[in-house]
Amino acid sequence: MKVYEAPNIRNFAVVGHSGAGKTQLVSALLFDAGAVNRFGRVDDGTTVTDYDDEEIARKHTLACSLAYVEWNKHKINLIDTPGMANFLSDARAALRVSDGALVVVDAVAGVQVSTEKVWEAANDLEVPRIVVLNRLDRERASVDRALESLHTVFGRAVVPVQLPIGQEKTFRGVIDLIGMKAWTFATDGSGKPTEGAIPADLEGAAQAAREALIEMVAEADDALMEKFFEAGTLTQDELLAGLKRGIAASRVFPVLCASAIANVGAQPLLDALLSYVPSPVESPLKAKKAKSDDEVRVEAKSDGPTAAFIWKTVADPFAGRISMFRVVSGTLKSDSTVHNVTKDLSERLGHLVLLQGKTQTAVPEIKAGDIGAVAKLKESLTNELLADKSVSFAIAGTKFPEPVISYAIEPKSRGDEEKISTALHRLQEEDPTINYSRDPQTKELLLAGQGQSHIEVTVAKLKRRFGVEVNLKLPRIPYRETITASTEAHGRHKKQTGGHGQFGDCKVKFEPLPRGSEFEFVDDIFGGAIPRQFVPAVEKGIQDARLRGFLAGYPMVDFRATVYDGSFHQVDSNELSFKMAGSLAFKDGMSRARPTLLEPVMDVEVYAPSDYAGDLMGDLNGRRGRIGGMDSRGASTIIRAKVPMSEMLTYEQHLTSATGGRGSYHMEFSHYEEVPSHLHGKIIAAAKAERGHEATEEV
């Protein structure tokens, strides 16, 4: 394998909605470029990038995987990413290290919810985009309709640089609007292209589309705009240069046509990836100067200081930790020692490898601008920078979303607890969007993630990769408690047992605070009513008690406790006594502070063909949802709503059955809100039942 330098490298995140055909398209690109001998199919479980057992079983990409092709003396790295809402953070991580995004859109469905999410992410990270309308061989596939939805959502700058030849079953080639020629493809799936003249019946359409493209390119560039007005058109050179500039500045988004399964359109797409998107040299990675907020651009020079950013970690039970990185500067060498700047420690590198799916090829070095991997790093994790000691910049890591749903899990065989924790710890390195913890009261293990399918996949990985099986119990809603009235309370702990007694006494004021304030403790003791050294014990007592809750055992939040008076005993007072007094004051106060329950409310976006919009809104209303807005997306409608989490637990199944699988949704945590009082009884009873006698014992 040749070592490539930055000018001859392109890095692409292949992103888009689930089912648009990203994995199949990567498979076609690999095959057509000769990187693999076999045309892998998602449906047969034979693609390079969906290699994980769980991916093969589900026919969905669940985590980023790396592939590359050598094309025209260049190396194109392709990062296949998941399109399912629960797994989208991996697409963000891939965009973080990409020079361009290959946005794959289903030509039947048009823009879908994940299409918008990845587009927003690419906007945030200023990543240029190329759009591919895929699945053009399918019934009801339509370039016009798909473009209409793209225009509605992303604007007119999404502009075709190709037109399809044939449609649905007869889709067999593309017209290149820049070269003004036609490519048709062998019907045997070999992807073999034949160059030819534009078919006579499409000439008019091609001319019109080319003019529209020229106009759009001119519009995106002030200098070209003037020329365009003077001459009424652009020269071929102006068009090409303008298109490239427009794409780099994210002011033009070219649209190409393909069928990944019929292997139509792959080779012109590879050409486009090379010619339209800037190389790492032309698009230096954004970084921050150490200890400041000043932005710097890190030049992808292979003789510069070494720096490599880890953007993804995979937990392999056999190979150990596999870390994927992009070399942002300098040359990273196998068997060398580098500095982990993020953690300030040194890390020994073993063999560097290039990844073709799971297949590793060892290489002696990897140069700036390229993406590679290394196994068995001891200390370094995702979002960390490996570099020379002299390097004085930092790269902002991917922000991973907080978990939105939490399940109690229990091991199938007793004694597996230890194994589960170890395995979950490693899976968390691979997937920072899961979280596990122990319920402080029931001691149950809680597994939190982005949605039901995310939790199920995590449980399946536990089994397949780490050989531990768990039962998923009911999802847990992270309710909280708070108070709605101020009150003063008294806690007095006094015990006389034989010789030494116990004595603690405190007066505490409890007041509600705004949402999100958690808990504040104020020491307002004057004149030594409680000796200094015992005040922290009072705080500890209240802290412990508030975490155990009052109504239903959920943590009490958003209030202030001010200790303002008390008394003590020269001999009998000690820390434990004041802790008990604090806890008693809490209980006393809560009985008058009108405690109530808070529930998490989610931001929900539902996408579905417009015919379903009425029913879906009715359903969201029935789930206590507040509809925030509704927008048309071509033939689809997007509904935005705020809905309590407890009402969304079964939404995935409902949406699928209500829309025949054509609806999709995205949900993230929004805020906490008071639970309507008529629901309190049910929640409190359920919590008591779940926690058994343990909870009641402590109250």
Ligand SMILES: Nc1nc2c(ncn2[C@@H]2O[C@H](COP(=O)(O)OP(=O)(O)OP(=O)(O)O)[C@@H](O)[C@H]2O)c(=O)[nH]1
């Ligand atoms: N007819 C047709 N089917 C396609 C095409 N591309 C992909 N498919 C099929 O569509 C399904 C989904 O394809 P994938 O490549 O797995 O889609 P994806 O975008 O990777 O989906 P996620 O991994 O879930 O994000 C598979 O059954 C593919 O065989 C295409 O061009 N035409």
Ligand SMILES: [Mg+2]
């Ligand atoms: Mg996929």
